[in-house]
Amino acid sequence: MAPIAEWLFLFLIFPGLLFTVVVGLTLCWVDRKVTALVQWRAGPPPGQPFWDVLKLMGKEVIVPAQAWAGGFLSLPFVGLAAAVLAGTFVWIATTGMAPTPGGDLIVVIYLLAIPTLAVILGGAASGNPLGAVGSSRDMKLMLSYELPFVIALLVAVFQKHEIDGEMVAAGTLSLSGLMEFQGDVGSILFRPSGAIAFLVALLCAHAKLGFVPFDLAEAECEIGEGALLEYSGPLLGLFKLTQAVLLATLPVLLVTVFWGGLDPTPLGVLAFIGKIVLILVLFVLIKNTNPRVRIDQAMRFFWGPLTALALLALVLAQLGL
């Protein structure tokens, strides 16, 4: 296959758009079903998230009169493309389809920030005052969680292990490299520094996904979906797809960086699915046992205790713990 066709296949079919969307919407159903069970409700049938998006796709595109139409229309595509690209990188590394180039961890961190930026700019472009409030909250929230998130991921890079009497760190910024290294020395998660970093990264990923208690950028009871307020129909559907792709990417990123990734045997695949579902259930439980926090509380939480914990984990990792 010509490289361009191969890339297109990777990006659009597997493990890109189609695959991550299907996985993401399925995980979205797991989220909704478990939430329903926690709340004594029946919950939706498995196909519901698919039907929801399909229905949105069939509706009219409405651009508000006061909006900046170019940005308003294009940003959902930018967000989805970035999320799918991040998902492609992560899944290629995890499934071991191809060795990923060095530095793709950094690329993924950047790509994962773009969907949030798209929501922020989209909210601002909509020209709605509530959208502006939502955008400003989302921006503050992003500034808060990115710092501990990056530090926590770096713990996996600098984590020192004893190999043949020598203290060695993975020292690579490639996802496949990190996975390979964990294959040699065991999951980083089971060390004190790794466990702390995993916890920090989990909470940051929770905020990235915009789940309660960090859903203050949407907060429908306060600012009515915030930045997404003016979006409807296919454009809203694209944001929902972006959300689904992120849901299919972030847990996998966590598993790849901290928990040994995917072992390509039937048992390994089952274990991998178990890990993803476990992380998802953790998300759902956090989401359903907490009220929404205020933006100042969220910032204090991420810049205070979580950044301190992430730095502590980094120090412990250097000490080889």
Place this chain on the structure above:
Amino acid sequence: MKAPSSRRVVQIGPFHPLLEEPVGFALAVEGETVVDVDARMDYIHKGIEILAQQRTYDMLPILLERICGICSVTHSVCFCNAAEDLLGIDIPPRANYIRTIIGELERVHSHLLWVGLAGHFIGYNTVFMWAWKYREPVCDVFEMLTGHRQNSALPMVGGVRRDIPEKYFPEAQKTLDMVEGKVKMLTDAVLDDPVLKARLKGVGVLTPQEVMDWGVVGPTARASGVDTDVRRDEPYAAYGELDWDVCLTENGDVFDKAVVRLLELQESIKILRQCFDNMPKGDLNLGMLHMPRGEGIGRYEAPRGEDIHYLRSNGTNMPERLKVRAPSYTNVASFKASCLGEKISDVTITLAACDPCYSCTERTAVVRGTDDQPERTFGDLVRLSQAETRRVADEMGRPHDLQLT
């Protein structure tokens, strides 16, 4: 100092996920800080007071039940209190107990409803679903005893219309035991939750002085430590004979407003138990009564605070005037004191914290005149509406059903 241009208006309502009824709040914000708040409450005027002048005293309690979707017993019993004040009569003890039972059942399901909604407003949907799940059996008890989940149609001037069957009391007691356990669980969960405390403590504070200044009533006032409760201060129904306490907390913030309601829930269940155990025998009502000329005032402690009905009779079988002052009417005004200087996220929960009921509160529709739209009288509106009906009927090729005069 910030320039005034940094002010923006954030509209909450008339249709908004925060509101179960249409009402318009305009928050003037600088950044996320609310500097002013304005309310517009004329979206769902039902004209109950004018209808009340066209109904006989026997029909009125049933109409007045429909003032509010939640406090239905409140308004009908409050009206009966006013009518009995005018007549200067005491009603049979059994009727008093029945009024107490339905009144307290209503308080229980109303407070549970608020707890759920408050949870929803701060994004805590688990609390929302759980509180409503436990509210459901209370509505079932209501239906078991009166035949309807909301509008019992029991109160009438001079007593109650029907009896409530005593054979269901054991079943009702059992449900109350279950609900009491769950309420205790919810109370403990709220009191212990650090995130809830961080979110609600010190938010939307009303000082006792502000409570006095704005005439705040009910749990919203009691959360600030203002010791007021009509059930104790001017006992009606059977409250004077029962053993119960007025629940008070001190801080006046949203957290305390939640706590005071949860404590009141337990008090209400205590009252209900005593009523079931000590139900007296005897007449249900005094029969049809002639209403002489005069005026009467009824007070009632609704789940949301003090409800007042003013009744003036001209000796006919219909009132000359009935004025309703629902508790939310004064509580909503206190937003001017509790919301200014707070963040938007805190204001939304503060707006909800007085358990406002706009359906009760709306009594007047003021059509605001603008330059291109003159003010319209009631007659103008009727004519416009009839013309519209005719136009739609013509478009559909159907006869004019209305007999227009």
